[in-house]
Amino acid sequence: MRVPKRERQRQLGISLEQNPFLTDEELSRQFNVSVQTIRLDRLECGIPELRERLKTVAARTMEAEVKSLQSDEVIGEIVDIELDKRAISIFDVSEEHVFQRNGIARGHHLFAQANSLAVAVLDDDLALTVTSTLHFLRPVKAGDRVIARAIVDKDRSNDKRTFVEVFSTVENETVFTGEFEMYQTTDQSRRKS
Incomplete structure (x- = not known):
């Protein structure tokens, strides 16, 4: 009915x-x-259509919050962010992002989305990736929409290192996970108080 x-x-x-x-x-x-x-x-x-809704939210988010990157340095569109806590970005995979032979997205695009989100979520003018541990769980194809969610792990972070976990999904199925150890110029203990 x-x-x-x-x-x-x-x-x-x-x-x-x-x-x-x-x-x-x-x-x-x-x-x-x-x-x-x-x-x-x-x-x-x-x-409005999805693209317009996302552009509006992303523009507001970038202007109001992100310190460590310029908007053209982010891979995908940041649609939600709470600095030093969490962030979400969306990346639409197109033909230019995949191998021509098999139509599977090149891994460096998924990594770039996750890494730029891990940088953007930090409340600092300078944030750099020290190490990362990555897991590609299933292929992503042209036409897929990848939603990446970054979460700052406060329990494991210290004065100059912050750990950020990123989970990327396509239609609610996890396709990529990454753990990023980030260096920041601002002393974390001063910002917590």
């Missing part, structure tokens, strides 16, 4: 508030309607 149009539009708005990363295709599966119906619902409700 289909949900009435007004109720579907109300639920659509709620879904996008809870998860602004949802694509029209994912929403069409969620509501069991066509992608075109979702687009029309968004238009009627004044909800």
